[in-house]
Amino acid sequence: MSLFPHLTAPPGPTVRAVHDEFHGDLLEVSMGPQHPSTHGVFRMVVTLDGEQIVKLKPVFGYLHRNHEKIAENTSYLSSMPYTDRLDYLCSMSNNWAYALAVEKLGGLTVPDRAQYLRVIMAELTRLVNHSCLVGFLFNDLGTSFTPLLYAFREREKILDLFESLSGSRMMCNYQRFGGCRVDPTPEWLATASALVDNFPKFLDEYETMLSGNEIMLARTQGVGRVAAAQAINAGITGPGLRACGVDYDVRKVDGYGFYPRFDFRVPLGAHGDTYDRYMMRILEMRESVKILQQAFRDLPAGPVMDPKAKLRGFRPKAGEAYGRLEGPKGELGFYLISDGSPNPWRYRVRPPSLINLTLLEEMCLGHTIADAVVILGSIDIVLGEVDR
Amino acid sequence: MNLETLPLQLRDAIVGLFPPALQWSVHHVLSITVILTVFGLFFAFTTIAERKLLARVQNRLGPNRSGLPWFRQLKLWGLTQPFADAIKAFTKEDVVPAAADKVLHFLAPVLIVAFSLLGFAVLPFGRHLIPVELDAALLYFFAAGAATELAIFMAGWGSRNKYSLLAAMRALAQLISYELPLLLSVVPVVMVCGTLSTKEIALAQGGWTFGVLPHWHVFTPWGLAAFLIFLVATLAESNRSPFDLPEAESELIAGHLTEYSGFKYALFFMAEYFGLTALSGLGVTLFLGGWQAPCAFLEFIPSYLWFMLKLVGMIVFFIWVRGTLLRLRIDQLTRLSWKFLVPLALLNLGNGAFWALTTDWTGPLALARWAISAAIVIVPFVLLGRQLTTGQTTRTYRYAPS
């Protein structure tokens, strides 16, 4: 018996009634784990009445690769590369979230330059993630890969930056507790700055081509609506939450890193549907560009690592810490418990992708199978993070 | 030597080699062989054109290094790619699911190819090139064309796969919805030309106004409207993006094709392109002047080349659409048909009748004829279009107070 029936009731109250009226035969379809639109090895067991969804049960675990268990058996530093592989589109943000938690646990400080660099990396990651998401979303909407390929064109440019800085395209393993691993060269910063200045052009192109497309509007507006209260209760974070009109951005709320020094706005939606979730990403990318421009302008000189930081054989005092940040997909948290040994006693990832899926069934009920695919695309999941 | 009648002379020369008793059969076997060869090759090069054009739309190169098996150095711009695909498809294992209806599973690809090829029989490829001269050619064409969706349903039903079944249902819904606007868009042409014969319709579009504007149906208000409706309905009938719902890749894996492999899959693939080509050919015949040259001074180019050129243009348009547009949802798809295309096509029927009745309006009356006809098209088009997209606009967003 739910304590809050108004929060857990599906948005389409007539779904059941419609079905009962027609006495249709239900068809149970297992979408996934190998399905073009489940963004990996996610599985939805969908019960259909005609094409209408009357029940949807997500099944996880096909990419459960024991990140937490492995991290509990290894040192604090050795877990850093594993965080790259959590949400493999946003390795830099994941690095930072983990570094944030360890710094909290060990009471470490971070030099100013490193804080700025972290902001730069995190916002570049946000650009990568959001542009790819838009591409994937349009793929789910049925374009023949075209927007995705243009999104990947931009992604490649940013990945080149990451590669020249950290040595790897995707798995950057760049940040450390107490700072960042390497200091970018002035040329790197100039290239990155030029790229960021050009990025709005790409966004304009995207918006002209896609945001006003009539089929896009028809397919996404009013689809997969979530009410604000429902979203808060289900722990949805990130653009999905702000699409419902809830003003909650960890960058503003917690003010971690040097975010309070930056001037940026938090876009808010009003309808909580797929189109709003899509537009939140576009608008956030514009804000990210603003943050990046400020960061490149104000980047101070100095070391990138805290000289007192001890990476190998790092043994924080017994205690626990929960560090979280606003990842591109939502609130990414790391909960660490130390018992004074070199390995964490408990290492927990709070995966935004998994928790954003809580309302998937409610969003999809009453819609068709084609919408379910689009709704899932607009939630923006990465299975590496969902299953860890 | 006359280029225009060269194919006929060649045919007659070959037929003449046979005893008179066999000549009738040889004549038709030859026509069929030529159609199969030409459009088989056309199909092959359409696939590579599609892949290359799609690649260009997406900022890529596309297949470009298949070359030849014995001369590795020759890359031939990847033009041999479809033959590699064909060899692969022919030699691929054919899997029939244990639960499938074996007969339907086998019959569906055979029937779909057969039906989609039937349409070619009545297309006038050139001034003298028409395989079968039928008086009711249009009726025959649509009867054959409608059967392809039936084959898709057979494929979906016979595969005993849930995705295929959903695809089969979608295909039927699509068939019922779009057969009507497709037929209705063609009826004005029949009314104006007063014939069901494709040959006569193509002939009727000869001549130029002021020597510049060809008398193609697409250059009349009712013809333009009918052509647009025809284009949309063609996209839907041949299951091309954005109406590729039965094969919706991101939703239904591969739809009715999910359980087909190897040669049978290739047959479906082939049938899709044959169907598209046949429908495009019909569109060319009905609206784009068939084999007629656009300008008088270009008439020295043989008519069949003009036909092929227009056909290629249509196909390129379809490829372009595929690389650009999103897919509709099934309810939006049917709504578009019933609430927009069917009413417009019905109105256009009256428009065609009006045009047919006012052929003797000349001078200023001719202007009035054009104005009225255009108004019948534009006003409902705008009104219905608005009604169809009510409530869908781009939105403005607020920002959190900081």
Added chain:
Amino acid sequence: MSDPTRPEPVERAATPAPTPFPAAGNISDADREDLRQHGILLTSLEELYGWGRSNSIWPLQFGLACCAIEMIAAATARFDIARFGAEIFRPSPRQADLMIVSGTVTKKMAPLVVRLWNQMPEPKYCIAMGACAISGGPFKQGYNVLKGIDRLIPVDIYIPGCPPRPEALLHGLTELQAKIRGERVSGPQAARHLRADQPSEFPIPDYGEHDLEPPSNPALFKPPVLPRKT
């Protein structure tokens, strides 16, 4: 793939040799040219067969983990796998020729990967892309991680990396093309799918109470038994 005790990996075809694939034929390129000039029809047909299949490798649209993103990247403008005729990622295994195992195969996923492999029609090929698909990679010590997909299905090409760059995938693809071109139609060096003694379907492991049952296919995967040095 630094493990010296594994069975000979087949991508050793990469080493420059008289033929693109030494294990597949014992005639050199020069010999074949000679035969062709003498009108040996079979050689030519064999070559045509290999050419057709090698230039039309349609991968299964099937991503597992991080490597899947690089697999998609390989299809994008910068790398463009389409140049090799392999951009048609088929979502249905029935139409696919190549399974790119792109990422960590977990024990929960492994039976499904084998099922997909069984659903693919012959001739079919498998690329193990990335450290995880080869051996479990960085996640090797995980309780739910299958330590290499070659425990359950045969792998033709191994592409190391975590994740391998798209260029590496393209290289793997061209190596696979070379391998296919080198395959013979008959004889002791015949292609796997043409030999009666080679199975096409592989047993699908069951979900057990503690592990997959069986954890690996004993007919396929024979790990080296090395006594530990004291």
Added chain:
Amino acid sequence: METLEQIRDRLLARFPAAKIELVVNPGPAAEHSLLLDAAFAPEIATFLHDDEVLRLDYCSNATGIDWPEKEIIDATTKAKTVQPGYLEAVYHLYSMSRKHGPVILRLRTANRSDQVTLPSFTPVWKSCDFQECEIYDLYGIVFAGHPDLRRLLMWHGFKDHPMRRDYVAPDDYEWEPTPHGSVLDRAKVHYPATAPQPETPKP
């Protein structure tokens, strides 16, 4: 935001029969937490969710922890006492409307074997839905009142709870050139030691 002591005092005033304990975090983060009485936990959760001042409407993180029983040796008397093991569920609560947090709640089971039932917070915060399933899957805490408690990550029919400290992974060890640490331990189990062998010939 109120301090944790204030919250505890208010809760104790509201639920006088409940046992609520403040768990001090000795680390630099100083994120202290409240150990709740399992019997009163749903009521307390509802109270925290609805309370006008706190409005903890958002449960960010829910996780399990395994504390196996351990021996504690008293520094002065050298007496050994065995601290019983238990499983713990931790919840990080925030308020989206008031923009404060976190308030950390802990729940403990009586032991690690048979008395592992805790009340579910899913009816209060739906975000706990999958996370509690995950805790059930990986740690074996049974959440009473959860609408759909199932194994989330491992397959149905899997018997173990792999995140527990005493979980032993199935022995599918594969030879590694440089085993070390836990890998070496597993190697020792898998391959019995023998006399030194001649070097394997490199291919």
